[in-house]
Amino acid sequence: QLQLQESGPGRVRPSETLSLTCAVSGFAIRDGYYWGWIRQSPGKGLEWIGSFYTSGNTYYNPSLKSRVSISVDTDKNEFYLKLTSVTATDTAVYYCAREHLAHWGYPEYWGQGLLATVSS
Amino acid sequence: QSALTQPASVSGSPGQSISISCTGTSSDIGGYDYVSWYQQHPGRAPKLLIFDVANRPSEVSDRFSGSKSGNTASLTISGLQAEDEADYFCSSYTSANDWVFGGGTKVTVL
Numbered sequence: 001q002l003q004l005q006e007s008g009p010g011r012v013r014p015s016e017t018l019s020l021t022c023a024v025s026g027f028a029i030r031d032g033y034y035w036g037w038i039r040q041s042p043g044k045g046l047e048w049i050g051s052f053y054t055s056g057n058t059y060y061n062p063s064l065k066s067r068v069s070i071s072v073d074t075d076k077n078e079f080y081l082k083l084t085s086v087t088a089t090d091t092a093v094y095y096c097a098r099e100h101l102a103h104w105g106y107p108e109y110w111g112q113g114l115l116a117t118v119s120s
Numbered sequence: 121q122s123a124l125t126q127p128a129s130v131s132g133s134p135g136q137s138i139s140i141s142c143t144g145t146s147s148d149i150g151g152y153d154y155v156s157w158y159q160q161h162p163g164r165a166p167k168l169l170i171f172d173v174a175n176r177p178s179e180v181s182d183r184f185s186g187s188k189s190g191n192t193a194s195l196t197i198s199g200l201q202a203e204d205e206a207d208y209f210c211s212s213y214t215s216a217n218d219w220v221f222g223g224g225t226k227v228t229v230l
Contacts, residue, residue, distance in 0.1 A: 046158075046166070046209055048219040061218050095165055102171050105211075105219045106156050110165035 002026040004096050004111035011117050012090075018083040018116055022096030023076075030054050030074040034104035037070065037081045040113070041092035049081065049094075051104045059104065086118045123148065123220035124210055131228040137198040140225045142210030143191060148220060150191035154213035157186055157195045160224075161206045169208075170195060197227070205229045 008020035022035075029035060036051035050070050052058040060068055064083070072079040083090060093115050097107030125143040132138040142149065142157075149155055155173045158166035168177055170186035173193065183204075185196045193212070197204055210222040 045223050046211070046221040048211075048221070059217065062216050100168060100171055100177065102175070103154060103213075105154070105213060106168060106171045107166070108168045108177060110167075113165055 002098060002109050004098065004109060006094060006096050006111045006114035008094075008114060008116065010115060011119055012086055013120050014087055014118055015085055018081070018086050018090065018118075020081040020094055020096075020114065020116070022079050022081075022111060024078065024098075027098070028074070029072060029077055029079065033101065034099040035072070035079055036097050036099055036104070036107055038095045038097060038107055038110075039092040040095070041089075047092075048105065049083075051099060052079070053104070057104075088118050090116070091118045092116065123214075124212060124222035126208075126210060126222035126225045128223075129226045129228065131230055132197075132200045133230045134200055134202065136200050137196060138200060138227065139197075140195045140208055140210075140227070142193045142195070142212075142222050144193075144212055144220070145191055147216075148191075148212040148214040149188065149193050151215060152213045153188070155186065155188055155193045156211045157184075157193075158209045158211070159204075159206050160209065166209065200229055202229050 037049040050060040067084045093113040096111045098109040100106035100108040157170040160166040174186045
């Protein structure tokens with residue numbers, strides 16, 4: 001059974017880098033599908049952050065592209081999110097997800113989410 | 121402010137049908153058949169209900185259906201049940217090669 005679990009610090013200081021991990025079990029990332037990150041904040045609702053396919057293609061939200069990177073370690077069956085120069089507006093629940101086979105950008109299986117607060 | 125516009129709330133009695141609208145522009149909903157809908161119960165992750173405007177993942181009830189006309193997509197819930205009380209979000213692919221969401225609609229079962 002596919003499961004995704006986010007982990008990382010619950011609090012990050014302004015201007016620092018938010019680093020999150022998504023641990024996947026029940027399916028090997030290298031076997032296919034797109035995988036992605038989405039966040040949800042009270043002020044901005046749901047926001048797509050980015051999606052990637054293990055064999056190459058990676059897409060980022062243009063509004064975050066200068067600050068975000070997504071990477072993967074197929075041996076650990078994990079993928080990662082880094083968001084630099086964070087501000088209070090980056091405070092949100094961050095979800096990782098496996099996306100539907102139909103098209104990238106359709107998160108189908110979600111992690112439980114991790115609240116990351118930007119605060120000094 | 122969200123890129124896609126949804127009503128803040130919709131309500132209905134058990135057994136009734138309700139529809140939730142999601143309005144965008146020709147650069148998103150109107151330009152592509154890549155619209156999806158999600159259901160979210162409090163404290164839970166969203167659940168994919170509809171993709172490609174009107175298709176359902178295999179495990180989603182056929183009481184949920186999607187459609188699109190011009191720049192507006194719609195989600196219809198038929199045979200409303202107490203368990204359908206939740207927040208619903210639409211999403212669309214855009215000409216900027218990204219995805220945008222609506223602000224969400226709270227469905228109340230009376």
